[in-house]
Each structure stands twice: as structure tokens, then as C-alpha cells.
Amino acid sequence: MAITGIGVVTPLGNDTATTWRALLSSRSGIAPIMNFDASGFPVRIAGEVKGFDPRTACPDRKFLKFANRFHGFALAAADEAIRDAGIRPASGTAARWGCAVGTGMMGVEFAELEETHRRFVENGRLAVDRLGAAGITAADPVRFCRSQGNAGLSLLLRHFGITGYATSVNTACASGGQAVGTAMKLVRRGIADFVLAGAFDSMVNPVGLSAFCLLGALSADNDTPERASRPFDRTRNGFVLAEGAGFLVLEEWNAACRRGARIYAELAGDGNSLSSYRITDSHPSGDGPIQAMRQALADAGARPEDVDYLNAHGTSTLMNDRSECVAVRTVLGRHADGIAASSTKSLMGHLVSGAGAVEAAICALAIHHGALPPNANLREPDPDCDLDFVRDHPLPRRVGIAISNSFGFGGSNNCLVLRNPEDVRP
Amino acid sequence: MKTKVLVTGEGAVCAAGWDPKEIWHTAESGRSVIAPIQQWDPTCWPAKLAGEIAEFNPRAFVEDRKLHKLLRRTDLFGLYAAAKAVEGAGLIVYRDTLDPPSTDAFNDRTAVYVGSSGANYQDQYEFFPLLTAAAGDLGAFGRELTATVNPMWLLRVLPNNVLCHIGIRYGFKGANACVFNHGLSGTLAVAEAAAALRAGEADRAVAVGHDAPVEPENILHYHALGLLAPDAVRPFDTGHSGSILGEGAAALVLETEPAARARDARILGEFLGSGCASEAQGLLAVREDGDGLVRAMLQALDDAGIAAADVGMIVVHGNGTPSSDVSEASALGRIFGSSPPPVTSFKWAFGHLLGAAGIMDAVLALTSLCQREVPGIATLRDIDPACAHLPVSSKAQPPRSDVALVLSRGFAGMDAALLFRAPYR
Numbered sequence: 001m002a003i004t005g006i007g008v009v010t011p012l013g014n015d016t017a018t019t020w021r022a023l024l025s026s027r028s029g030i031a032p033i034m035n036f037d038a039s040g041f042p043v044r045i046a047g048e049v050k051g052f053d054p055r056t057a058c059p060d061r062k063f064l065k066f067a068n069r070f071h072g073f074a075l076a077a078a079d080e081a082i083r084d085a086g087i088r089p090a091s092g093t094a095a096r097w098g099c100a101v102g103t104g105m106m107g108v109e110f111a112e113l114e115e116t117h118r119r120f121v122e123n124g125r126l127a128v129d130r131l132g133a134a135g136i137t138a139a140d141p142v143r144f145c146r147s148q149g150n151a152g153l154s155l156l157l158r159h160f161g162i163t164g165y166a167t168s169v170n171t172a173c174a175s176g177g178q179a180v181g182t183a184m185k186l187v188r189r190g191i192a193d194f195v196l197a198g199a200f201d202s203m204v205n206p207v208g209l210s211a212f213c214l215l216g217a218l219s220a221d222n223d224t225p226e227r228a229s230r231p232f233d234r235t236r237n238g239f240v241l242a243e244g245a246g247f248l249v250l251e252e253w254n255a256a257c258r259r260g261a262r263i264y265a266e267l268a269g270d271g272n273s274l275s276s277y278r279i280t281d282s283h284p285s286g287d288g289p290i291q292a293m294r295q296a297l298a299d300a301g302a303r304p305e306d307v308d309y310l311n312a313h314g315t316s317t318l319m320n321d322r323s324e325c326v327a328v329r330t331v332l333g334r335h336a337d338g339i340a341a342s343s344t345k346s347l348m349g350h351l352v353s354g355a356g357a358v359e360a361a362i363c364a365l366a367i368h369h370g371a372l373p374p375n376a377n378l379r380e381p382d383p384d385c386d387l388d389f390v391r392d393h394p395l396p397r398r399v400g401i402a403i404s405n406s407f408g409f410g411g412s413n414n415c416l417v418l419r420n421p422e423d424v425r426p
Numbered sequence: 427m428k429t430k431v432l433v434t435g436e437g438a439v440c441a442a443g444w445d446p447k448e449i450w451h452t453a454e455s456g457r458s459v460i461a462p463i464q465q466w467d468p469t470c471w472p473a474k475l476a477g478e479i480a481e482f483n484p485r486a487f488v489e490d491r492k493l494h495k496l497l498r499r500t501d502l503f504g505l506y507a508a509a510k511a512v513e514g515a516g517l518i519v520y521r522d523t524l525d526p527p528s529t530d531a532f533n534d535r536t537a538v539y540v541g542s543s544g545a546n547y548q549d550q551y552e553f554f555p556l557l558t559a560a561a562g563d564l565g566a567f568g569r570e571l572t573a574t575v576n577p578m579w580l581l582r583v584l585p586n587n588v589l590c591h592i593g594i595r596y597g598f599k600g601a602n603a604c605v606f607n608h609g610l611s612g613t614l615a616v617a618e619a620a621a622a623l624r625a626g627e628a629d630r631a632v633a634v635g636h637d638a639p640v641e642p643e644n645i646l647h648y649h650a651l652g653l654l655a656p657d658a659v660r661p662f663d664t665g666h667s668g669s670i671l672g673e674g675a676a677a678l679v680l681e682t683e684p685a686a687r688a689r690d691a692r693i694l695g696e697f698l699g700s701g702c703a704s705e706a707q708g709l710l711a712v713r714e715d716g717d718g719l720v721r722a723m724l725q726a727l728d729d730a731g732i733a734a735a736d737v738g739m740i741v742v743h744g745n746g747t748p749s750s751d752v753s754e755a756s757a758l759g760r761i762f763g764s765s766p767p768p769v770t771s772f773k774w775a776f777g778h779l780l781g782a783a784g785i786m787d788a789v790l791a792l793t794s795l796c797q798r799e800v801p802g803i804a805t806l807r808d809i810d811p812a813c814a815h816l817p818v819s820s821k822a823q824p825p826r827s828d829v830a831l832v833l834s835r836g837f838a839g840m841d842a843a844l845l846f847r848a849p850y851r
């Protein structure tokens with residue numbers, strides 16, 4: 001499976017080149033929240049996408065009315081990926097294009113919730129009679145369409161004219177990795193020649209921010225936003241919520257070679273597991289992530305000693321980072337000391353459903369450019385997180401095999417394996 | 427040669443009953459359980475009907491009271507159907523006979539695939555009291571947050587709740603996904619689970635679809651779009667005027683043939699193949715020629731390695747909206763010509779279960795094969811001339827072979843097809 005196109009919209013930049021430059025120069029995308037007045041919240045920082053205009057990628061205003069904020073990110077990132085790949089669905093090929101996406105969970109935007117509240121809530125509850133009496137004057141078809149769980153998928157299919165197998169997954173923070181893995185399997189199963197694969201999310205809104213504040217999962221380092229996300233540092237105190245999208249174009253390897261496509265990397269393996277332990281906690285032994293990583297390596301036909309780079313899930317929460325390191329040590333054995341690792345969440349925060357797809361894109365770029373992005377803010381290494389992290393500056397290194405971890409609330413774990421195209425036997 | 431995938435467990439719950447046979451018999455007897463909405467008083471509502479599960483009591487679905495505050499209505503249905511399928515398949519009884527290393531391997535090789543439509547307006551209603559307290563001031567909203575909203579709010583509305591709780595309850599740790607694809611969600615959970623088994627990623631999989639779309643805002647939007655019928659779901663009838671939403675869940679346990687044989691499992695059927703295609707014309711648009719459905723059926727037949735003539739019965743989507751019915755009839759004509767096998771649908775009896783609809787139809791198709799009877803569509807009176815070539819009837823028909831085709835359609839112009847074979851030959 002060849003990765004021939006990449007597109008991202010992240011807190012670091014609204015395209016791949018800008019995001020990659022920011023990663024290599026350790027420029028943080030985390031800042032005080034500007035999208036809404038967060039002054040009363042215990043956490044007032046996030047990784048927001050800045051200066052974004054979906055009309056750059058999609059000038060059709062009528063069409064964009066059906067897109068909420070994260071759908072806009074998806075359209076822009078997918079548009080970049082398709083342009084980058086230099087191939088797009090056409091009348092003869094549309095049915096051989098598939099689409100697999102990881103989607104955010106918040107279909108109803110805050111302004112819409114506020115409107116429902118203003119018009120139809122009494123004493124903190126929905127006044128059902130009043131809603132029913134308003135009848136169709138209370139309904140807004142466009143708003144309904146935007147709120148659907150597969151609304152983002154629908155917009156992408158329509159915008160690019162993709163008519164093959166299409167699916168949308170939501171497994172919390174594992175969604176992006178799962179979508180990319182699913183896409184790979186569609187090509188393997190022979191039901192698609194090309195797949196647009198990616199994920200998008202934004203929970204940087206009053207309800208989304210509230211959700212994680214209530215769980216105490218976020219770093220409240222409001223005065224030092226660029227330092228707040230510090231995966232694997234002894235002083236880490238939670239993750240930083242972020243938003244964005246990442247998309248890849250995947251093609252059957254030989255077909256990509258035949259058309260002379262630029263191949264960033266081979267998407268070589270996918271592994272999925274359930275931790276089946278607790279909803280928000282990872283097992284201290286790494287049980288769960290271990291099986292996902294092993295399965296992904298086996299799927300790719302790679303050995304532990306082949307791994308050069310790990311793009312860690314690395315959320316910067318106390319337990320996740322520790323158990324991820326235990327899992328990596330268990331899977332890679334002595335070779336765990338031979339890899340370089342980083343969590344790019346240190347610079348862009350946690351894109352939730354979008355994270356796995358953006359981080360797969362980063363692995364492909366690391367292979368392509370021979371450079372590993374740093375794990376920023378790692379000043380006091382946690383002795384329980386004793387991997388060899390890329391610190392402060394990017395590390396120039398040829399990468400043969402890169403792996404990307406995504407672990408979600410609810411216990412879904414995903415691991416993707418990417419291989420340097422030079423190492424792929426024709 | 428593809429690995430044979432067998433069905434070894436099933437579970438289902440909806441307004442028509444608490445297990446597949448009860449639901450099937452309700453439909454077979456010609457009885458619709460669609461009734462006035464009970465969750466609120468629909469007297470002054472423009473849309474009044476739904477297929478709701480009566481006398482809703484959380485403990486009937488999930489015994490453990492501690493879990494109730496972490497689960498939504500839709501999650502309770504999903505967990506109930508999954509438990510029936512897992513326990514009915516005898517997976518846990520078998521696992522208890524294994525030594526510890528084999529138990530770990532069993533868990534690691536058991537996959538869970540869940541599908542749900544994923545659009546729940548009520549998820550955010552817990553923020554209404556806070557919005558009231560804040561009176562339009564976001565600063566106050568932030569300050570009052572922790573005093574007003576349940577700290578576990580996010581865990582209650584997690585989209586992958588059913589997946590996660592099946593895992594925790596049974597200790598399954600294999601491949602998994604949560605599909606969010608409107609009417610195809612449960613269908614694709616089955617398709618992806620079967621694909622994982624064929625690819626050797628797991629030995630067995632629990633596939634679940636669940637949904638609870640009967641909530642006020644949702645009903646109002648469906649009504650405003652003209653998607654709801656005022657009285658009854660009449661697929662392919664001249665009087666078809668829309669669908670009616672229902673709630674529930676269905677689940678299947680799928681197993682590779684070697685895994686099922688190794689534990690001498692009871693075989694309920696065989697999964698033969700799947701197909702999925704999109705029409706890419708927007709969220710609500712449906713092509714008149716049924717192009718997406720044609721391609722989904724061709725893909726499924728190809729995947730199964732059988733011909734259209736081998737299909738002995740079809741459970742169609744049949745949601746009762748004229749555009750879907752007519753395009754579905756057109757698609758069936760293109761695949762089966764003038765002599766399709768007996769065609770039926772079940773939504774007229776208990777409503778459209780959205781994310782659970784396709785997997786519920788799969789469960790009922792397997793029951794129909796076992797009973798050697800394709801139940802009729804009891805609300806059918808005069809067939810729409812555009813659907814006249816379909817062998818639909820208000821009476822039961824015998825299947826023409828031991829193979830059933832199940833069709834699902836959903837928003838975003840999505841179409842899917844599943845093929846199953848009866849356990850008998």
C-alpha cells in the first residue's frame with residue numbers, strides 16, 4: 001500500500017508544509033483559547049486551528065453550509081491530500097475509490113445547543129410540548145444534516161465524487177488510526193484501488209472543553225501554554241485539547257509505481273486491540289496496546305529490531321505515558337533502546353479523533369524527509385518513561401520502519417506501521 | 427479459498443420482542459407494534475408514532491446498576507443484544523474450560539465490531555441547567571461548570587460505549603471498531619467483523635448494531651424533511667409515504683469455521699459475503715436508478731462467489747419512503763431481472779432502527795431461512811406500479827434456496843448488501 005498524498009490542518013498550520021516546518025522548529029501551536037470566551041474555565045488553553053477559511057479548499061458557499069467546523073478541516077486536508085497525490089476520482093475510476101474516515105463525536109455545535117436552550121428549555125429541561133407545537137418551524141434541515149454521524153463522510157464523497165466502499169468510524173482517540181488501517185484493508189481486500197483516508201475533530205468548544213475539564217484530564221498550565229503539553233516529562237499534568245484533520249491518499253503499490261507517483265511511504269501494517277480494563281485508564285502493564293503493536297508489526301512482516309521511529313500516543317497524562325512506555329518495552333524488548341521516539345502532541349496537542357490520522361501523516365513525512373520531529377518540553381525525563389526521546393531539536397535519521405500509536409477512551413488501541421519505500425521489494 | 431465464516435450466536439431486541447424468534451413471529455403474524463410515542467406526550471406533535479421498546483427498565487437490559495449512570499438508552503439495547511449473542515453462542519462456557527494461556531489467547535483473538543448512527547441530540551441536554559445558570563455569559567458557564575454538570579458526562583456519551591463495555595464485561599481484547607454510518611452502521615459492523623476473520627486477525631467476532639433515535643429533536647427533523655409516514659410504513663405500496671423510527675439492537679457472533687468446529691458450536695448460518703457503495707450525491711439524495719445498491723449487490727455476490735440466481739430470498743431495506751422504495755425496486759430489477767426470489771422487509775412491523783436496522787434484518791433473514799418462510803409485508807395493499815416486478819406479498823412465501831440477501835441503505839447515499847446461507851443444505 002503506497003501513501004501518495006498527504007494533507008493536514010493542524011494547530012501548527014493549515015497545510016502539510018507549514019505544519020512540518022513548525023514541528024521541526026519546535027514551534028508550539030498551543031495558546032490561549034480564542035474561539036470562545038474561556039475565561040471562566042479552569043483550563044483556558046488549547047491547540048486551535050488559526051486563520052482557517054474552508055472556502056480556500058471549497059469555494060461553494062451553499063455546499064459549505066452543510067459543513068461544521070471540523071468538516072471544514074476535513075475538506076481542506078482531503079483537498080490537499082488529493083492535489084498532492086496528483087490523482088482524483090474520475091468517471092471511470094470513482095467506484096474504485098473508497099473512503100474511510102474517523103469522525104468527531106460532536107455533531108451538534110454549541111451555538112445550536114444554545115439556540116435550542118433559548119427557544120425550548122424551561123427549568124433546565126427540554127419543553128417537549130413547546131417543541132412539538134413549534135413543529136417544522138423549529139426544524140432546520142441544514143443543521144440536521146450537519147449533525148449526522150456520517151455528515152463528514154457525506155461531504156467528502158460528494159465533494160470528490162467517490163462512489164466506492166465508504167465508512168466512518170468513531171472509536172474516540174483511536175479513530176484516526178483505525179480509519180487509516182481500515183482504508184488499507186479495503187485495498188487488500190481488492191474492493192478499492194484508491195482510498196481517501198483520514199480523520200477530523202474539534203472538541204475545542206464550551207461543551208467539549210467542559211467534558212475534559214470535568215474529568216480532570218487536561219493540563220491547567222494556563223500561563224505557559226507552549227509548555228503545557230510535555231509527554232514523558234516527570235512534571236506532566238494532563239493533555240491539551242486540540243483540533244484539526246489529517247488525510248492520506250492510499251494506492252495499491254504497483255499501480256502507484258506504474259503511474260510514477262511520488263510515494264512517501266508504504267502503509268505496511270495495522271493492529272487493533274481492546275484493553276478491556278477501565279474506560280479512561282490504561283492498564284499499567286501495557287496490556288492492550290501490547291497486542292495492537294504486536295499485531296501491527298506482524299501484519300507488516302516487520303520485526304521489533306526493524307523499528308526506527310515511534311510516534312507515540314504520548315498524551316502527557318500521568319498513566320498513559322507510563323503504560324505506553326511499558327508496552328513499547330514489552331513489544332520491542334532490548335531493541336526499545338534502539339529506537340527514537342517522540343510525541344508530536346507536545347507541540348500540537350491532542351486532536352482526539354483526528355490524532356491518529358495526523359500522526360500517521362507525520363510518520364510518512366519523517367520517512368520521506370529522513371527527519372524525526374522532536375518531543376518538545378521534555379526537560380525532566382520520567383524514570384518510568386525511559387525511551388530514547390528526540391529532544392529539543394529534530395533528529396536527522398533515515399527511517400526504515402516507523403510506528404504510530406493511538407489509544408482511545410473506552411480502551412480501543414490502534415497501531416500503524418509505515419515502511420520506507422526504498423525498502424519495499426517490488 | 428476464503429476462510430469460511432459461520433454465525434454461532436444471535437441476539438436482538440426491539441419493540442417487537444426480546445429475541446430474534448419473538449421478533450420474527452411478531453412480523454410473521456402480520457402484527458405491527460408501531461404505536462404512539464411513550465417517552466413524551468405526542469398529542470400536540472406533528473409526528474406521533476414510533477417503534478419504542480415498552481416499559482423501559484434499565485435493569486432488564488443490563489443487570490449491574492452501577493453501570494446505568496454510564497450508559498445511554500441506546501447503549502443498554504446494544505449491550506443486551508450483545509450479551510444474548512455471546513452467551514447464547516456458549517463462548518463464555520467454552521472459555522471457562524480453557525487453561526490460563528489458552529484463555530488469554532481466546533480473549534486476544536475475539537474481536538468486537540459495533541455500529542450506531544451516532545446522532546444523539548439528547549447527549550448534550552445535561553448542559554441545559556448550566557446554560558440556564560450562565561444566562562448567556564460564557565464566563566459564568568465556565569465558573570459554574572463543575573458545580574452543575576455530572577463529572578462523568580463524557581463517559582456517558584462516549585460513542586464507543588457499547589464496544590468498551592462488551593470488552594470490560596467479557597474480557598475480549600481483539601480487533602475492533604465502532605462504525606458511525608447511519609443506516610449502514612450495524613451492517614458494516616458485520617462486514618468488517620467478517621473481513622477481520624477472513625484476514626486471520628481474529629478467530630471470532632461479536633458484531634452489534636444499536637440505536638435509539640426516538641428522541642424529540644430527531645423526530646421533529648425527520649418529520650420536517652418529509653421522511654416520516656403519518657400512519658404506517660407501507661413499503662412498495664401505492665400509499666407509501668415515509669418511514670417510522672424504531673429503536674433496538676441486534677448482534678451476531680461470527681466465527682471462523684475451524685474455531686467454531688473446535689468447540690463444537692451450534693451453527694446458525696454462514697456469512698457468505700458483503701458489498702458497500704456510495705452514490706456521492708449528498709446526505710439526503712438517492713439516485714433513481716439505485717446505482718449504489720446495484721454495485722453493493724454485485725460486490726457482495728462477487729465476494730460470496732455466487733450468482734444472483736442462487737439467492738433464495740431478499741430482505742430489502744424497504745423503509746417506505748417513495749424515493750427509496752422505487753430506486754430499490756429498480757436496482758433489484760437490474761440484478762434479478764423479471765424473476766427475483768421472494769422479497770420482504772421488516773420495518774413496517776417495528777420501525778426503522780437506523781444504525782441497528784441492517785443487522786436486525788440479517789438476524790431475521792437467518793431466522794426466515796431456518797423457518798423456511800419469508801414473512802409477508804402485512805401493510806401492503808396495492809403495489810406501486812414502479813415496484814410491480816418485485817415478488818412482495820402481504821402473505822408469507824417460501825424461500826427459493828438456502829441463501830438470503832440483506833440490503834441496507836443510509837444517509838450519504840450509502841448502500842450495503844450482506845449474503846448468508848442457512849445451516850442446512
